[in-house]
Amino acid sequence: NAGVTQTPKFQVLKTGQSMTLQCAQDMNHEYMSWYRQDPGMGLRLIHYSVGAGITDQGEVPNGYNVSRSTTEDFPLRLLSAAPSQTSVYFCASSYLAGDKNIQYFGAGTRLSVL
């Protein structure tokens, strides 16, 4: 049972570098989301997708791009990393069953931008 898989688990970048955080789910879920968790801030929604080819911005989208070409994958791109993007990033997937939409999270990617 893989569930939601995030790679890499850890990454150190220099300011201005670009990288892609990978997220894959094997549960055939429609919805996928990216959150960041900062100390004392809880989890904040960056971008989300309601299906392949459809994405939208969350609460804190600046500095991040996403695309959803398949149901399984939802990568998060940092085009020019900044120290303010140092955080733990969580990907989640979910499906709608009645009024229930329970999100399943990956183990996270810990990113440091120097």
Place this chain on the structure above:
Amino acid sequence: DQQVKQNSPSLSVQEGRISILNCDYTNSMFDYFLWYKKYPAEGPTFLISISSIKDKNEDGRFTVFLNKSAKHLSLHIVPSQPGDSAVYFCAATTNSGGSNYKLTFGKGTLLTVNP
């Protein structure tokens, strides 16, 4: 403006006693609420949820209570076990407009259950 508030950053209880974690919300459009548990170096895992049409939901040792008039919910864990020690996040969403996949999280409460 924080729409979901967990005002207690930490809580310490003895094994076997009740743990009560509290959560307040300000957005009256929220109609579905969830609790997640998170261990260090892991992603959050779903614990229990409640719809606004109910005022209580139970699942084993875990019960969530919702007071809509006060915009308050609480998670009760009885009896508490050392393995329950984790950060607990309250989250809320609205089922209207097809946006119920967008969760708004509180800052979390660190629960420590002492043997």
